[in-house]
Amino acid sequence: MPIVVSNMKKFFDENVLLDNQIAVTLYNQVKDLPIIDYHCHLDQDKIAQDAAFDNIGSLWLAGDHYKWRAMRLCDVDEYYITGKASDEEKFYKYAEIMPKLIGNPLYYWTHFELQRVFGINEPLNKDTAHEIYKKANEVLKNKTVRSLLKEFNVEYIATTNDPLEELNNHGDFDGIKVRPTFRPDKLLTLDSAYLKELGELTNIDIKTIKDLKRAISIRLDYFVSKGCKISDHGFLDFPVDIANDEEADYLFTYRDVLDKKSHDCLFGYLLRFLMEEYKKREMVVQLHFAVTRNINTSMYQKVGADAGFDVIASEINYQSLIKFLDSLDDDHRPTIILYSLNPNTIAPLACISGAYRHVYVGAAWWFNDTLNGIKRNLDLTAEYALLGTNLGMLTDSRSFSSYVRFDFFRRILCSYIANKVEAGEYDINEASKLAQDICYNNIKNLLKI
Numbered sequence: 001m002p003i004v005v006s007n008m009k010k011f012f013d014e015n016v017l018l019d020n021q022i023a024v025t026l027y028n029q030v031k032d033l034p035i036i037d038y039h040c041h042l043d044q045d046k047i048a049q050d051a052a053f054d055n056i057g058s059l060w061l062a063g064d065h066y067k068w069r070a071m072r073l074c075d076v077d078e079y080y081i082t083g084k085a086s087d088e089e090k091f092y093k094y095a096e097i098m099p100k101l102i103g104n105p106l107y108y109w110t111h112f113e114l115q116r117v118f119g120i121n122e123p124l125n126k127d128t129a130h131e132i133y134k135k136a137n138e139v140l141k142n143k144t145v146r147s148l149l150k151e152f153n154v155e156y157i158a159t160t161n162d163p164l165e166e167l168n169n170h171g172d173f174d175g176i177k178v179r180p181t182f183r184p185d186k187l188l189t190l191d192s193a194y195l196k197e198l199g200e201l202t203n204i205d206i207k208t209i210k211d212l213k214r215a216i217s218i219r220l221d222y223f224v225s226k227g228c229k230i231s232d233h234g235f236l237d238f239p240v241d242i243a244n245d246e247e248a249d250y251l252f253t254y255r256d257v258l259d260k261k262s263h264d265c266l267f268g269y270l271l272r273f274l275m276e277e278y279k280k281r282e283m284v285v286q287l288h289f290a291v292t293r294n295i296n297t298s299m300y301q302k303v304g305a306d307a308g309f310d311v312i313a314s315e316i317n318y319q320s321l322i323k324f325l326d327s328l329d330d331d332h333r334p335t336i337i338l339y340s341l342n343p344n345t346i347a348p349l350a351c352i353s354g355a356y357r358h359v360y361v362g363a364a365w366w367f368n369d370t371l372n373g374i375k376r377n378l379d380l381t382a383e384y385a386l387l388g389t390n391l392g393m394l395t396d397s398r399s400f401s402s403y404v405r406f407d408f409f410r411r412i413l414c415s416y417i418a419n420k421v422e423a424g425e426y427d428i429n430e431a432s433k434l435a436q437d438i439c440y441n442n443i444k445n446l447l448k449i
Contacts, residue, residue: 018411022418022422026431026435030435039160041160042397050144055140056137057088060113069308076097095128109408111124118132155449156449158181160232163182170227198219208252216274236292241261252266271324287337290314292310292312293310313341318352335360335446337362363392366396369409417435
């Protein structure tokens with residue numbers, strides 16, 4: 001028998017996560033703003049093709065390591081996660097664990113997606129899974145990738161692309177701007193086979209550091225010609241030392257036998273070179289760090305990267321970050337957005353950002369994009385930097401239905417601001433503009449879209 005409590009709010013009603021009437025008012029002013037997703041891992045080919053969806057199981061579970069990790073935590077067999085089980089079987093296993101996910105962002109995102117995409121307002125669990133699977137698949141018959149993006153009012157998508165990619169499927173599609181992001185992580189490993197391919201692509205025989213820099217510049221110009229406005233890097237920590245030109249040329253010659261310290265110096269040199277090149281092209285830089293990847297060796301060997309085996313690393317070396325930022329004066333430093341997977345890093349990053357122009361603390365990233373993680377990010381950014389210049393949310397996702405994450409963020413933000421207003425700590429007349437700037441205007445202006 002269902003439990004009924006007299007004053008209990010309806011399950012995921014229209015005001016869920018909105019703390020008071022001021023929050024409701026603010027939310028109604030921002031909920032329909034266009035979405036600028038300036039960091040994601042969506043497949044641009046599927047956008048260009050306007051691909052259809054097979055079923056909700058495929059949509060949700062084909063590549064979502066958030067869900068895979070949760071299923072493993074509930075001891076679901078790998079056969080139903082990355083194995084050969086059918087999409088339907090995988091969906092049912094995910095549905096079974098849903099009641100265990102109270103407080104987890106997946107619980108919020110899942111039910112927001114059921115409501116927004118499929119018009120389903122009941123909780124997902126073992127008992128409702130079969131009927132929800134049928135209803136959702138009927139809805140998906142009338143949706144394509146682009147129609148779904150238009151439903152979410154997506155204006156701009158920055159995909160993540162390796163410097164060697166050809167970028168044939170970026171452009172404007174039904175009013176949606178799809179642009180590449182320059183992600184040179186593989187390039188900066190200086191793998192010989194990768195550099196050979198880079199040389200062939202740019203018609204440069206890469207033998208010296210100058211050759212490499214020329215090849216990188218050529219690829220950067222190509223990316224910019226395709227509308228690229230953003231670069232993105234992912235690494236564990238900032239370089240301790242940065243080589244000079246002469247040292248870098250020597251280190252590059254012997255790159256295959258360098259010890260860790262020497263390789264770090266060369267990495268620092270190339271990272272600083274890239275910052276200068278980004279500045280010349282007025283590109284925004286996103287730096288993601290403090291993550292240890294693929295810690296489960298046996299599972300990494302079986303299922304590969306980006307499968308749920310990356311974790312929060314220890315705090316970064318702040319002196320190395322300061323040294324790196326200080327190596328670029330204000331006239332040669334591009335706009336830089338800092339993202340740390342370690343939540344203890346947010347306050348120091350916010351403090352450091354105030355010492356250098358054009359440096360921002362990024363959105364609550366990955367393990368931090370939880371209810372309390374977003375609140376913490378807003379709090380620490382407000383206290384140690386400025387909330388008013390915050391650049392809002394992004395998906396960092398491979399799923400086309402993940403745009404409910406923007407709604408999740410907007411609700412939390414509106415409650416954060418509204419609570420300050422209700423407590424008499426913030427001017428109600430400023431609240432609406434602040435919310436709209438954070439949700440849309442700040443990033444739109446920064447990218448000059």
